[in-house]
Amino acid sequence: MKKIKLKIDKDYKLPFILCAIIFSMSVLGFIVFSFGDLDYKCSGAMGILMHNYFIKNVALFYFLLGNSSMIFLVICVLVIIETIFYKKIPLKYNWMMWFIYLIIYAYWLYLKINGIITSKNLENDGTLGNFDFLVAPISHQIDAVVLFLFELIVVISTTYYMRFVMIKNKKIEIHAYWKDAVKMILIVDLTYFIVIILKQSTGRGEYFWTNFEDIIGKINWDSDHKYVKSVSWTKEFLDLANHGVNLDNLKAAIINNINKKGWGNYPYTKWWEINGNFSHNLQYWYPINMFIKPDMSTMPKGWDIINFPSGHVVTAFSFIGYGSMFLYNRDVKKSWIKNSFTIVWILHILMMMTMLVIGRVHWLTDVFFTAFLVPLMIIFTNYVFNKIEEKYLIRKNKKSQYISS
Incomplete structure (x- = not known):
């Protein structure tokens, strides 16, 4: 049987070593926190840090940052289009490439500005923006603006290059x-x-919603348990008033959602457990739900949160693509630049994993599982791609030899 040899270029040694450490740590953490109620208790203990308003903002910023993979994928697509134009399209049609940039970036700009504007709706509708983080709309908008400026710098510098x-x-x-x-x-x-696939298979809820009454307030029902009489709001929730939030509007929105949408403590499930019935839940899957109109009232509580695994951690890992395209094995000779990028990338992954749990939007097993899934996918995809390229070059070489002979 032929052995697979793992060859690592010198530029990739540090990323490989640090990624291997995260991989090993994540496998161990995933196994350990899968036992008993360690996942629930430790995730809850980390969530206590959300009582600090500054940490709330950091957690929210990283949550927003986790949605920024789109701009990176757009840049990857533009690199491919640039290559096609360079090889196939005459230089006089260069304006067409600028037109493509204009359309793509205009749409990106629209999405970013719209996201900044709609974050102000928190007080009128508890479902929008930053409700899970209990952060004032102005704080959300500041985080969104900072993230926009960061992405703008990436867009301008990458486009120029x-x-x-x-x-x-x-x-x-x-x-x-x-x-x-x-x-x-x-x-x-x-x-x-x-x-x-895994998210929709399990339909796992997040810590915030499984502990809704501990974070937002104890729900006091009427005698028939049909309508909310009042809510004993928590100190953390009432603290929003100190940051300029109109609590009267927000309280009314929350009570309305409790009555109409069943807001409250959603069931806690471990990562391998299915929230509800798998076959019944298939009607809510994307894209199946685009072709049928499922009865949303029969959806298991919290299923639509689909918490396991973490897409945000995937985004954190994806930033290595910048290093792969523009730093490693390129004209950048100074190793400290490459090493600095690698260290920042690894710290970014660790911060993302940590802040998602502190922010009560993911469990420890969610982030640990994803943190060892992504390296496996990187290795697998690189191996398959290189094998396909190798076979193509061999075939091309044989064809050229045949023609020359």
Whole structure:
């Protein structure tokens, strides 16, 4: 049987070592916290830190940052399109590439601005924006603006490099950026596909919703348990008034959602348990729910939160694509730049994992599972891609030899 040899380029040694440490830590953590009620208790203990308003904002920022994978995938797509234009389209049609950039970035700009604006709706509708974090709309908007500026810097710098450096110096042909772009799209998409399947299979709720009354307030029902008489609001919830939130509007919205949507303590399930009945839940799956109109009243409470595994952790890992495309094995000679990027990337992953649990939007087993799933997908995708490329080159070489003979 042929043995598979794992070859690691010198530029990838530090990322590989640090990623291997996270992988090992995550496997161990996932196994340990799967026993008993350790996952529930330890995740809850970390969530206590949310009583600090500054930590709330940090947790919210990382949650928003976890939704930024879209801009990275867009850049990967643009790299591929740039390669096609460079090889196939005459230079006089360069304006078409600028037009593509304009359309894509205009849509991205619309989404970002709309996200910043709609965060103010928290007081009128407890389902929008940052309700899970109990952060004032102005704080949410500040976090969203900071994230927008960060993405804007990435967009401008990357666009400049692709349009005026890669093309002008023929680096796009020398370094074959498109290969890394294709790999990263495959890694992210394949991993998200697995994540989405597992999310919808289990329908696991998050800590916030399984402990709704401990975080928001004790619900006092009428004698028939049909309507809410009042809610004994918690100190954490009432603290929102100190940050400019109109609590009267928010209280009314929450009580309305308790009466109409059944808000309250959702059932807690472990990562391997199914919330409700699997076959019954299939009607709520995406994209099945696009073709039928399922009765939402029969959906198990908390199923739509689909907490396990974590898509945000996938996004945190995906940033290695920047290093793969623009730093590793490229013209960047200074190793400290590459090592600094790698260390920042690893710290970003660890911070994302930590803040998702502190923010009460994920359990420890959610983030640990994802943190060892992604490295496996990176290795698998790279191996398959390289094998396909190798077979293609062999076939191409044989064909050229046949023609020359």
